[in-house]
Amino acid sequence: MITELAVERVEFTCGMCWHRWSVDYDVQRYRDALDAEWEYFYRDNTAVPSPYTPAGAPPCERCGRRWVGRLVARRPIPLSGDTEAPRSRVPAKGAHRPERHTAPFLQATGHLQPEPDERAARPPEQRP
Numbered sequence: 419m420i421t422e423l424a425v426e427r428v429e430f431t432c433g434m435c436w437h438r439w440s441v442d443y444d445v446q447r448y449r450d451a452l453d454a455e456w457e458y459f460y461r462d463n464t465a466v467p468s469p470y471t472p473a474g475a476p477p478c479e480r481c482g483r484r485w486v487g488r489l490v491a492r493r494p495i496p497l498s499g500d501t502e503a504p505r506s507r508v509p510a511k512g513a514h515r516p517e518r519h520t521a522p523f524l525q526a527t528g529h530l531q532p533e534p535d536e537r538a539a540r541p542p543e544q545r546p
Contacts, residue, residue, distance in 0.1 A: 421455065422447040423495040428469045428487035429532065432478040438532045440490065441476060443469060461526045 422445075429440040444460040459466050459474070467474030469487040477484050496503070 419449050420446060420497065421449050423497065425493045425495065426489055427491040427529075429490045430469075430475060430478070430485055430487045432481060432483055432485050434483045435478065435481045437478050437480045439479070439527070440529070440532060441469065441487070441526045442529065443526065445492075463523060 424445045426443050426445050427440055428443060429438065431438045441461060443466075446458040446460070448456045448458065450456065457468065459468055469475055470489075472484055472486055475484040475486050
């Protein structure tokens with residue numbers, strides 16, 4: 419059973435070249451029949467490992483190294499079941515908002531990126 423849905427913005431800072439970037443992940447928490455809880459991460463509609471692990475961190479676009487991300491913001495997505503929430507019936511023929519089938523995907527990096535760190539602009543030997 420799905421217990422929580424959220425969008426999490428994860429920030430990465432490369433410890434080698436100090437490049438900073440952030441990525442939005444769709445996160446699904448799930449409880450199985452044995453009452454164990456699991457997390458699933460998706461980036462651009464593709465299942466990926468947790469960005470909070472070295473294996474799941476995307477490579478730095480400048481030097482290719484991987485650094486574990488840190489959570490900087492999250493937006494929970496309400497689960498269905500709220501009887502007071504406004505709702506709209508979807509017609510059976512699928513004619514409701516047909517443009518949603520052809521709309522481009524919202525990219526995981528389609529948001530403003532952090533300002534460049536002034537340390538990253540310096541040669542490595544001049545960094546503190």
